[in-house]
Amino acid sequence: MLRFIVFRLLQAIPVLFVVISATFFLVRQAPGGPFDAEKPVIPAVKRALEAKYNLDQSLFQQYLSYMGDLVQGDMGPSFKYPGWAVQDLIASGFPVTAELGIYALLIALLVGTSAGVFASLKPNTRQDYIPMSVAMIGICMPTFLLGPLLVLVFGIWLEWLPISGWGDLPGDKILPSITLGAAYAAYIARLSRGGMLEVMSQDYIRTARAKGLPEHVVVLKHALRGGLVPVVAYLGPAFAGLLSGSFVVETIFQIPGLGRFYVQAAFNRDYTMILGTTIFLSTLIVLFNLLSDVIATWMNPRLRDSLRGGPQ
Amino acid sequence: MCCALPVVACVQMESKTILSLFLSVSLLGCIKGETNVEQGNREGVLHFGNYGEPQGVDPHVATGVPEHHIIGALFEGLVQKNPNSLAIEPAVAERWTVSDDGRVYTFTIRNNAVWSNGDKVTAADFEWSWWRALQPALASSYVFMYFPIKNAEAYFNQQLTDFADVGIKAIDEKTFRVELDAPAPYFLQLLDHYALFPVHRLTVEKFGEPDESYTRWTRPENIVSNGPFLLDEWRLFKYLSVKKNPNYWDASKVKLNAIRFYPIDKQTTEERMFRAGQLHRTEEVPIDRIPWYRENRPELLKIAPYIGTYLYRINTGKPHLADVRVRQALSMSVDRRRLIDTVLNGLFTPAFSVVPPGLLGYEPPDVFTYDPDKARQLLSDAGYPGGKGYPGLEIQYNTHEQHRKIAIAIQQMWREELGINVRLQNKDWKVYLDDETTGNFDASRGGWIGDYVDPNTFMDIWTAASGVNRTGFSNEEFDRLVLQQAPNAKDHDTRLQIFQEAERLFLEHMPVVPLYTYSSKHLAHPSVKGLYSNYMDYYNFRYVSLVPDSTSGKPN
Numbered sequence: 066m067l068r069f070i071v072f073r074l075l076q077a078i079p080v081l082f083v084v085i086s087a088t089f090f091l092v093r094q095a096p097g098g099p100f101d102a103e104k105p106v107i108p109a110v111k112r113a114l115e116a117k118y119n120l121d122q123s124l125f126q127q128y129l130s131y132m133g134d135l136v137q138g139d140m141g142p143s144f145k146y147p148g149w150a151v152q153d154l155i156a157s158g159f160p161v162t163a164e165l166g167i168y169a170l171l172i173a174l175l176v177g178t179s180a181g182v183f184a185s186l187k188p189n190t191r192q193d194y195i196p197m198s199v200a201m202i203g204i205c206m207p208t209f210l211l212g213p214l215l216v217l218v219f220g221i222w223l224e225w226l227p228i229s230g231w232g233d234l235p236g237d238k239i240l241p242s243i244t245l246g247a248a249y250a251a252y253i254a255r256l257s258r259g260g261m262l263e264v265m266s267q268d269y270i271r272t273a274r275a276k277g278l279p280e281h282v283v284v285l286k287h288a289l290r291g292g293l294v295p296v297v298a299y300l301g302p303a304f305a306g307l308l309s310g311s312f313v314v315e316t317i318f319q320i321p322g323l324g325r326f327y328v329q330a331a332f333n334r335d336y337t338m339i340l341g342t343t344i345f346l347s348t349l350i351v352l353f354n355l356l357s358d359v360i361a362t363w364m365n366p367r368l369r370d371s372l373r374g375g376p377q
Numbered sequence: 378m379c380c381a382l383p384v385v386a387c388v389q390m391e392s393k394t395i396l397s398l399f400l401s402v403s404l405l406g407c408i409k410g411e412t413n414v415e416q417g418n419r420e421g422v423l424h425f426g427n428y429g430e431p432q433g434v435d436p437h438v439a440t441g442v443p444e445h446h447i448i449g450a451l452f453e454g455l456v457q458k459n460p461n462s463l464a465i466e467p468a469v470a471e472r473w474t475v476s477d478d479g480r481v482y483t484f485t486i487r488n489n490a491v492w493s494n495g496d497k498v499t500a501a502d503f504e505w506s507w508w509r510a511l512q513p514a515l516a517s518s519y520v521f522m523y524f525p526i527k528n529a530e531a532y533f534n535q536q537l538t539d540f541a542d543v544g545i546k547a548i549d550e551k552t553f554r555v556e557l558d559a560p561a562p563y564f565l566q567l568l569d570h571y572a573l574f575p576v577h578r579l580t581v582e583k584f585g586e587p588d589e590s591y592t593r594w595t596r597p598e599n600i601v602s603n604g605p606f607l608l609d610e611w612r613l614f615k616y617l618s619v620k621k622n623p624n625y626w627d628a629s630k631v632k633l634n635a636i637r638f639y640p641i642d643k644q645t646t647e648e649r650m651f652r653a654g655q656l657h658r659t660e661e662v663p664i665d666r667i668p669w670y671r672e673n674r675p676e677l678l679k680i681a682p683y684i685g686t687y688l689y690r691i692n693t694g695k696p697h698l699a700d701v702r703v704r705q706a707l708s709m710s711v712d713r714r715r716l717i718d719t720v721l722n723g724l725f726t727p728a729f730s731v732v733p734p735g736l737l738g739y740e741p742p743d744v745f746t747y748d749p750d751k752a753r754q755l756l757s758d759a760g761y762p763g764g765k766g767y768p769g770l771e772i773q774y775n776t777h778e779q780h781r782k783i784a785i786a787i788q789q790m791w792r793e794e795l796g797i798n799v800r801l802q803n804k805d806w807k808v809y810l811d812d813e814t815t816g817n818f819d820a821s822r823g824g825w826i827g828d829y830v831d832p833n834t835f836m837d838i839w840t841a842a843s844g845v846n847r848t849g850f851s852n853e854e855f856d857r858l859v860l861q862q863a864p865n866a867k868d869h870d871t872r873l874q875i876f877q878e879a880e881r882l883f884l885e886h887m888p889v890v891p892l893y894t895y896s897s898k899h900l901a902h903p904s905v906k907g908l909y910s911n912y913m914d915y916y917n918f919r920y921v922s923l924v925p926d927s928t929s930g931k932p933n
Contacts, residue, residue: 095807095808096807096808096811096812097805097806097807097808097810097811098807101807101810101811101814102440102518102810103810103823103824103845104844104845105814105844105845106516106518107520107521107844109513109533109534110513110516110517110518110520111516113513113514113515113516114516117514117516117590142591145432146430146432146433147432147433147590147591148432148433148591148593148595149613154613157613157614158613158614213645213649216649217649220649220653221649221652221653224653227653227655228649228650228653228655229646229649229650229653229655230615230655231615233615316642316643316646317643317646318646319639319641319643319646319650321612321613321614321615322614325614326614329642332805332806332807333807334807
């Protein structure tokens with residue numbers, strides 16, 4: 066197992082290198098630059114700005130000096146918010162996005178697996194159709210619709226919950242977490258239903274039932290572990306998706322998270338910020354994929370055994 | 378087993394139990410006290426929607442509206458504007474004199490003007506601050522605001538190296554003298570722009586070189602300022618708050634205890650926050666929501682003419698747009714009234730000139746009107762009767778719902794009235810700017826907001842050397858009128874006449890199609906007093922107060 070993890074970590078290095086280099090050169094190909102504006106700065110000012118950010122050097126020189134700084138942990142100042150280093154901005158936005166992502170994922174897991182397992186117990190009955198129809202709606206409904214809808218109902222009509230901010234007013238974390246988690250809950254519901262149905266038809270479940278075990282023991286002890294493997298495999302990509310895809314929710318609810326930085330950086334041609342957030346998020350995605358592979362392996366005895374001899 | 382724990386916990390629950398669990402979580406959150414507005418009214422804290430996260434609060438480096446609001450609260454220049462009449466009033470300077478030829482301004486700095494650390498504000502502070510703003514390495518975007526001052530531009534471009542030759546001088550501790558190249562009637566207005574505000578020398582130098590931008594001197598724990606408010610807390614992408622400055626020379630007149638500026642870039646989010654009582658005032662109103670407010674809560678809606686013109690640039694360098702008759706036909710065939718009434722909820726004023734009417738008594742020349750018959754005739758004279766043989770053209774606009782709607786309406790009008798084929802091209806902001814700058818467009822949506830109340834701010838942008846021009850329009854006579862004759866006009870009326878002549882010349886060449894004059898639009902809670910509507914959409918927070926009345930904190 067350890068060799069497997071180390072091997073996967075080593076694999077990640079060239080992946081990240083390619084991501085960084087491709088991003089560095091691609092963002093420079095986009096038309097327009099960070100200092101373009103409706104009212105153009107006068108040429109002397111523009112030259113001074115370009116000198117300040119080394120944009121007057123050749124692209125390859127800039128690449129080398131960026132890589133040099135990066136190795137030392139310096140991502141440079143943001144072009145759009147020059148008073149702050151990119152790593153400072155990430156450090157201020159990431160905890161918020163991570164917290165939002167964790168709440169959303171917990172909601173998604175709690176609601177999704179419960180609904181999925183519940184539906185799978187009596188397939189093709191009303192107990193199955195109703196939660197699965199709701200899940201289908203959940204998958205189809207985009208967050209930019211669900212968010213404002215929840216705001217309208219719970220924030221403005223019922224006046225139960227605050228509709229913006231993060232940690233400023235009591236309860237202001239509830240609506241964004243539900244909005245972000247909803248689509249994932251729906252997907253997890255379908256995944257866990259499918260996984261459970263497959264497992265429930267296996268021989269060892271029949272054996273368990275034949276032993277005379279009560280149904281809840283069969284479901285909880287024997288079926289669940291195998292039935293949820295697809296869900297666990299999905300968790301890594303899901304959490305990475307929650308982190309990089311929280312932009313819409315952060316905008317709707319006025320949350321100071323990383324997602325907003327990421328998208329705005331692209332619009333602003335904020336080169337250092339685009340690179341910084343891309344590097345950070347791609348590193349996270351690599352790590353989460355690894356983590357979910359490890360957990361899935363640990364949960365699935367066959368995979369676990371196949372790894373005994375080292376990575377194939 | 379840990380990761381499966383929540384699953385185990387809830388598989389035993391019935392769906393009803395789960396639902397009630399969620400309801401109780403929600404209910405926990407709604408033991409919700411008063412709204413921001415109610416709390417703000419009680420404590421004198423203004424909750425202010427402020428469009429975007431400020432890039433910084435260094436007056437010499439900043440650009441942009443959100444920065445403008447914040448810096449206006451933190452710093453103060455020699456003069457300020459009355460937010461009601463926009464008349465110039467004394468600020469750090471208690472009085473000033475202007476020489477007979479209008480070139481030399483002598484300011485007397487008031488005795489009780491102090492920095493927030495207790496140091497006196499002196500003439501030397503202004504001299505040093507303005508020297509700093511003119512350092513090329515600082516790369517101040519608004520440095521051109523200094524260029525009416527004698528030799529300032531030459532010094533900035535390093536054609537002159539001795540700052541003593543620039544018309545900026547501290548005569549003694551309290552006397553500050555400024556000499557201009559030529560009389561500029563709008564010069565006092567410039568002094569209220571943050572680019573000409575003073576900064577505290579020792580503080581700036583403590584955290585870096587004077588010409589170094591974005592050092593730590595503007596962080597809340599370091600900053601020293603001289604305005605009615607002090608920087609208190611700066612939480613990135615959440616809010617920036619300022620509190621009353623007890624050392625401010627006119628502190629007894631400042632009514633607010635604090636202001637919290639929220640960086641909200643999404644108009645719909647901002648409007649929802651306002652409705653939920655989380656904001657006193659919004660920076661914008663989504664245009665689709667205007668009819669609702671007009672109908673139901675007109676007292677919350679603040680709409681006022683705004684010093685800006687929405688227009689389409691026409692690329693005069695393209696062969697099929699080089700003929701002035703084609704450009705005139707394009708402009709005359711647009712029914713601006715219908716455009717505004719149908720697409721824009723009747724919000725703006727039709728524009729037949731680039732300078733909005735009424736700037737210091739300026740009335741734009743009467744060059745053209747909506748006249749589709751004449752437009753067809755002009756197009757026919759240009760060799761395209763009924764649009765036949767015309768290659769068609771493309772309208773480019775940056776991604777925004779409103780720009781798209783306007784472009785569709787204009788596409789329709791040009792098609793119907795002139796019979797020409799029009800394509801729409803939606804572009805990302807930076808791509809759009811790049812294509813406009815490099816001349817890769819036919820017609821491009823644009824807008825211009827005046828920097829000060831004077832026709833000059835709408836005219837000098839169309840001179841040949843201006844970076845804002847971007848139409849290929851270049852006319853020596855126009856440049857001579859705007860750059861040489863107008864500044865040296867013997868009196869105000871003559872100057873206005875010169876601008877009128879220049880604008881007539883400009884509109885006859887029609888390198889742009891003016892569409893409408895902007896309006897500023899905000900939502901404001903009834904408890905907010907002193908946020909006057911004016912032409913510049915200018916606020917002076919010294920005048921703002923919160924007077925709670927019987928209405929609840931939530932406006933709907």
